[in-house]
Amino acid sequence: MKAIAMRFATLDEWLEWQLTLNPTEIRLGLDRVGAVWKKIHPAPITAQVITVSGTNGKGSSVAFLREILTASGYRVGCYTSPHLSRYNERILVDGQEAADGAICGAFEVIDQMRGEIPLTYFEFGTLAALLLFCKADLDVIILEVGLGGRLDAVNIIDADVALITTIDLDHMDWLGNTRETIGYEKAGIMRPGRPAIFAGENVPDSVLRHAREIGCPLFLAGRDFSFSSTEQSWEWQAGSSKRHSLPLPTLRGRFQLNNAAAVLMVLEQVKNRLPVDQQGVRSGLLSAKVPGRFELVGKEPVVILDVAHNPEAARALSANLGDMYCAGESVAVFSMLGDKDIDQVVATMSGVVDRWHICPLSTQRAAGIEELQTSLQRSGISPGKISVFPDCAAALAAARDCAGPQGRVVAFGSFYLVGAVRGLL
Known part of the structure; x- marks a missing residue:
């Protein structure tokens, strides 16, 4: 039989085409993507599945899980989003990024099987990751929720353990404008009779109520597990x-122990099938890295990369900067998406940033320069402290000159910005 030629030959062509398929970049719901997955893979997934949701801390928690389990000898599949530099970063199979050819092959299967069912860019990626994972004979699959939880594409798979990191205000156009409504959406990754862990403080009543209603055993930080440190x-x-006697994580930030503690509670729930010893835990804590999360690059001046794009993440970034000595000025390279809470992020960071270098982002969702300037001025930042640049490269170059050898550059506000800046370093 003659092989059917693929719709596209390159990964870039596939991705560009996927972006044209829906009028909106985000389209929540499980019916469409779930129907396609059942056609592609009607059998249950045999690997253990850990699903991670939350406002912040997902990437770090996934990294801890991946590294500890890998160090313990297990074959791990890992799906995260968004990516910073390459789409392939989203899909890791046994520690290696999926190759272009493998992803393209998965896209072709999905395209053939979906028929007339429309899929979004994120849904294509989620299905491709699942398909590659099922072909790889893995022991465990770690799925990071893209948006919310209840209606996110990864939620077509029943998690053996669910981890909710924190709940704060973000994606409010999609998830609601209170912690209670957002908590309900994130609690949607829970399953009856299967354990869930909440890593943050002040668990919303909506999360507690949903766990009770569906019969999900919910373990809370501070009540069911705890940590102390020196x-x-x-x-x-x-x-x-x-x-x-656990080593402090290599990942920077005072909040990383909260993430690590919750990850150990996740592993406690799967210890009968995926036991990990002390050496595996120690190794994973030390080897876990997440690009763009309080990542320090170079020196004189050091450039700090952080994808903080909501008030909770900004508070963590501000605290980390406050803990880190700097003899000179802190110069921000800054931009955000228009659907984010720009005012709160700016207000939170205004006390630790001396000068602001702002630039546009290469996405339709980007906030305009005037909107960024207005937000900065509403927080009491004088126009003389704000400089506008045509792109990230110009903003970064000027920021490094401005900071000088005694200062520091802080690039934050969006994955788009941090990815672009990181590619320049």
Whole structure:
């Protein structure tokens, strides 16, 4: 039989085409993507599945899970979004990025099987990741929710364990404008009779209520598991289970211990099928890295990359900058998407940034320069402290000159911006 030629020959062509398929970039709902997945793979997934949702901390938690499980000898599949530099970053199979050819092959299968069912860019990617994972004979699959949880494409798969990192205000046009409504959406990744972990503080009532209604055992930070730390190490405890003398994570930020503690609670729930020893935990804590999360590059001046794009993430970034000595000025390279809470992010960061270099982003969702300027001025930042540049490259070059060897450059506000800046370093 003659082989059917693929619709497109390159990954870039596939991705550009997918972006034309829907009038909106985001289209929540499980009916369409679930129907296509059942046609592609009607059998249950045999690997353990861990699904991670939350406003912030998802990337770090996924990295801890991936590295600890890999160090313990398991074959791990990992799906995350968005990417910083290459689309392939989204799909890791046993520690390696999926190759262009493998992703294109998966896209072709999906395109053939979907018939007339419309799919979004994110849904194509989610199905491609699942298809590649099912072909790879993995022990465990880690799925990071793209938006919310209940109606996100990854939620077509029933998680053996669900992890909700934190809940704060973000994506309010899609998820609601209170922590309670957002909590309900994120709690949608829970399943009856299967454990879920909440890593943050002040769990919303909507999360507690949903867990009770569906019969999901929910474990809370501070109540069901806890940690204590010194300057050199930390300890973790959940009932009679304890882990002593753990190394502090390589990932920077005071909040990383909260993420790591919740990850250990996730692993506690799967220990009968995926046991991990102390050495695996230690190795994973030290090897976990996430580009663009308080990532320090170069020196004189150091450039700090952080994808903080909502108020909670801005608070964490502000605290981390406050903990880090700087002899000179802090110069921001800054831009955001128009559907984000720009005012709150700017207000939070205004106390730790001395000068602001703003630039446009290469996406239709980007906030305009005038909108950014207005937000900065509403927070009391004088026009003399704000400089406008035509692109990220110009903003970065000027920021490095402005900061000088004693200062620092902080690039933050969006994945788009951090990805572009990172590619210049």
